[in-house]
Amino acid sequence: MLSIKDLHVSVAGKPIVNGIDLEVKAGEVHAIMGPNGSGKSTLAHVLAGRSGYEVTRGTVTYMGKDLLALSPDERAHEGVFLAFQYPVEIPGVNNIYMLKAGLNAIRRHHGEEELDAVDFLSLVREKMKIVNMDESLMNRSVNEGFSGGEKKRNEIFQMAVLEPRLAVLDETDSGLDIDALKSVAGGVNKLRNKDRAIILVTHYQRLLDYIVPDKVHVLAHGRIQRTGDKSLALELEKHGYGWIGSKAGAA
Amino acid sequence: MTTAAGSSEFYLAQFSAAENHLPGHDAPWATAWRRNALDRFRELGFPGHRDEDWKYTSVKALEKQPFDSVLEPSSHLALTDIERLIPAGVECIRIVFVNGHFSRVLSDTAAMPAGAEVSSLATKLRDEPAAVESLLENSPTVFRNGFGALNAAFMTDGIFIRLAPRTVLKQPIWLLFISGDQDRAITSQCRNVIVADTDSQATIVEHYSTTGGKATFTNSVTSITVNDNARVTHIKLQQENTTGFHFSEIDVTQNRDSFYHSHSVALGAALARTDIRVTLQAEGAECRLDGLYMGDGRQHVDHHTRIDHLKPHGKSTEYYKGVLNGNARAVFNGKVVVHERAQKTDSSQTNRNLLLSRNSEIDTKPELEIYADDVKCAHGATIGQLDDDAIFYLRSRGVDEALARNLLTFAFVDDVIRRIEIAPLRKQLEQTILNRLPAGTSLRGLVYNDA
Numbered sequence: 001m002l003s004i005k006d007l008h009v010s011v012a013g014k015p016i017v018n019g020i021d022l023e024v025k026a027g028e029v030h031a032i033m034g035p036n037g038s039g040k041s042t043l044a045h046v047l048a049g050r051s052g053y054e055v056t057r058g059t060v061t062y063m064g065k066d067l068l069a070l071s072p073d074e075r076a077h078e079g080v081f082l083a084f085q086y087p088v089e090i091p092g093v094n095n096i097y098m099l100k101a102g103l104n105a106i107r108r109h110h111g112e113e114e115l116d117a118v119d120f121l122s123l124v125r126e127k128m129k130i131v132n133m134d135e136s137l138m139n140r141s142v143n144e145g146f147s148g149g150e151k152k153r154n155e156i157f158q159m160a161v162l163e164p165r166l167a168v169l170d171e172t173d174s175g176l177d178i179d180a181l182k183s184v185a186g187g188v189n190k191l192r193n194k195d196r197a198i199i200l201v202t203h204y205q206r207l208l209d210y211i212v213p214d215k216v217h218v219l220a221h222g223r224i225q226r227t228g229d230k231s232l233a234l235e236l237e238k239h240g241y242g243w244i245g246s247k248a249g250a251a
Numbered sequence: 252m253t254t255a256a257g258s259s260e261f262y263l264a265q266f267s268a269a270e271n272h273l274p275g276h277d278a279p280w281a282t283a284w285r286r287n288a289l290d291r292f293r294e295l296g297f298p299g300h301r302d303e304d305w306k307y308t309s310v311k312a313l314e315k316q317p318f319d320s321v322l323e324p325s326s327h328l329a330l331t332d333i334e335r336l337i338p339a340g341v342e343c344i345r346i347v348f349v350n351g352h353f354s355r356v357l358s359d360t361a362a363m364p365a366g367a368e369v370s371s372l373a374t375k376l377r378d379e380p381a382a383v384e385s386l387l388e389n390s391p392t393v394f395r396n397g398f399g400a401l402n403a404a405f406m407t408d409g410i411f412i413r414l415a416p417r418t419v420l421k422q423p424i425w426l427l428f429i430s431g432d433q434d435r436a437i438t439s440q441c442r443n444v445i446v447a448d449t450d451s452q453a454t455i456v457e458h459y460s461t462t463g464g465k466a467t468f469t470n471s472v473t474s475i476t477v478n479d480n481a482r483v484t485h486i487k488l489q490q491e492n493t494t495g496f497h498f499s500e501i502d503v504t505q506n507r508d509s510f511y512h513s514h515s516v517a518l519g520a521a522l523a524r525t526d527i528r529v530t531l532q533a534e535g536a537e538c539r540l541d542g543l544y545m546g547d548g549r550q551h552v553d554h555h556t557r558i559d560h561l562k563p564h565g566k567s568t569e570y571y572k573g574v575l576n577g578n579a580r581a582v583f584n585g586k587v588v589v590h591e592r593a594q595k596t597d598s599s600q601t602n603r604n605l606l607l608s609r610n611s612e613i614d615t616k617p618e619l620e621i622y623a624d625d626v627k628c629a630h631g632a633t634i635g636q637l638d639d640d641a642i643f644y645l646r647s648r649g650v651d652e653a654l655a656r657n658l659l660t661f662a663f664v665d666d667v668i669r670r671i672e673i674a675p676l677r678k679q680l681e682q683t684i685l686n687r688l689p690a691g692t693s694l695r696g697l698v699y700n701d702a
Binding site: 048049050051071072073075076077081082084087088090091092093097098099101102103105106141142158162 | 638639640641643644645646647648649650651652654655658659661662663665666
């Protein structure tokens with residue numbers, strides 16, 4: 001589904017990602033772990049199409065298409081979703097109306113009929129249950145005045161509504177207390193299926209107790225240093241990132 | 252030296268022919284008042300760029316062409332023409348002025364309660380001039396600048412409203428000022444006098460619109476007195492078309508524990524300027540000034556506000572927002588003066604601007620002068636573009652860029668519109684704004700937060 005080859009990315013002229021290769025198949029969950037500044041959030045943003053990130057080398061192919069040639073909204077139409085590390089507050093733009101505009105744009109792209117207000121609302125109610133989101137948040141402005149946990153829940157709720165094929169979750173676990181983490185992780189698990197790939201970008205091993213990945217990659221200095229199964233994450237927890245970083249000098 | 256066709260000389264020359272047609276011409280005090288105003292206009296002329304208050308707003312374009320005063324009422328409009336201007340679902344006391352003259356046919360005052368005296372100022376000046384003498388002569392705005400003086404000299408009509416103590420109006424009074432003539436450029440000069448006595452309460456809409464045709468020049472003065480414990484909501488809608496020149500002065504005097512809430516919505520005209528001056532002259536008075544201006548093309552829109560706190564425990568809150576596109580230009584100048592005796596004043600002022608194009612421009616100047624030592628005052632102005640992070644967030648959800656920009660622009664604007672309490676008016680303004688956004692109709696069904 002996703003094939004990243006020799007990806008190099010610079011931000012403001014400074015190289016951040018220095019040659020990432022990654023293959024993700026439908027149905028897989030990949031965890032990308034790494035210390036601060038390792039390039040993991042940059043990778044997430046590049047996949048979603050944020051401006052300010054310059055790809056200096058390499059390719060990203062998604063469902064046979066050149067992903068980097070698509071605008072952020074075209075990527076969303078094709079089924080790419082980014083759960084933000086820091087969801088943006090947008091005063092005055094209703095959460096539900098934003099989602100309705102997004103979902104209907106995606107449906108139009110696939111030649112499907114747009115949902116009317118009634119069908120959309122019943123869909124929303126059903127999806128809210130997946131993350132135990134409070135209905136009162138439904139008609140609020142996007143993320144405005146939401147607590148940290150509510151914001152992250154809202155991201156997963158949006159994922160549930162938009163039903164992406166490839167979801168990139170950027171530090172969705174950061175800053176959550178254990179109850180919020182459980183309910184967010186529970187939501188993600190309900191959204192796992194054989195057609196959907198999920199990339200979890202995380203700093204902490206804790207998330208992987210609740211969402212068990214198929215593969216774990218350790219990123220440092222802009223390159224994947226190690227790839228393994230979930231036991232790699234446990235090793236990281238035991239030894240910290242230090243032992244990875246020391247090897248990275250060769251990169 | 253050549254003078255422009257519509258310079259102050261033009262109006263000075265017109266006066267002698269007009270004088271005997273103007274209301275109040277048979278009352279000696281009124282004649283003296285008008286002539287005095289004309290003399291002041293002769294001295295002041297139209298403001299130039301040397302006037303500090305007019306530094307960023309040039310009225311040269313106004314002076315290029317002559318605007319005739321319409322001396323006799325002659326309404327060419329039908330009820331259907333004006334009904335579309337007032338939002339469906341609004342129940343109101345409707346008072347219509349066409350080209351500066353009250354139109355009985357187009358007005359509907361059936362819902363006027365006892366305790367509210369509402370009449371045309373021209374009628375009042377004809378029938379009982381003594382009753383308005385002190386109100387006009389004491390009117391604080393008369394000679395502040397050329398426009399105020401010109402208005403006093405040429406004023407053809409306007410509204411006179413007096414709310415007796417404890418009168419509560421359930422329906423708003425909707426003052427609709429329509430201007431326009433197919434054959435000639437005309438000026439409408441109305442003067443409104445509103446007095447809300449103790450414990451009274453009312454909402455007054457001052458709505459300016461044009462019918463098309465030749466250019467128009469609106470020059471209006473409204474004075475409002477809010478007496479002890481009275482509450483007045485005042486909504487000014489400026490929706491003239493882009494052949495309009497619009498100048499408006501609003502002077503508010505507030506007494507003890509009174510509350511005045513102003514909304515100034517300026518969407519139209521080629522060149523528009525609104526001056527709002529509020530004097531909190533007794534303890535415990537509160538005013539709230541909300542405003543929205545939008546400009547596109549070559550529109551120029553200017554707001555000058557001034558709030559004077561004279562006595563203790565006053566409160567003022569000001570919140571103005573502007574959106575500019577194309578080559579539009581806007582000016583915001585908000586001055587708050589806290590006088591020496593106005594201890595415990597609580598004042599805040601915010602002006603936020605959104606520039607959607609490279610060539611649009613805003614000159615914003617919040618001013619705060621404090622002469623008391625125990626006060627709480629804050630002010631701030633911002634100028635910016637749409638938030639790139641918010642645009643990216645929306646796009647990442649599948650919303651295309653144009654729609655994302657529209658959603659954010661609308662949200663910025665709607666924040667002010669939602670402060671208006673008349674729901675059908677809110678809805679109509681939202682529609683108007685949607686229609687002005689590029690492909691704004693795509694937002695239908697996405698932005699109404701009213702259940």
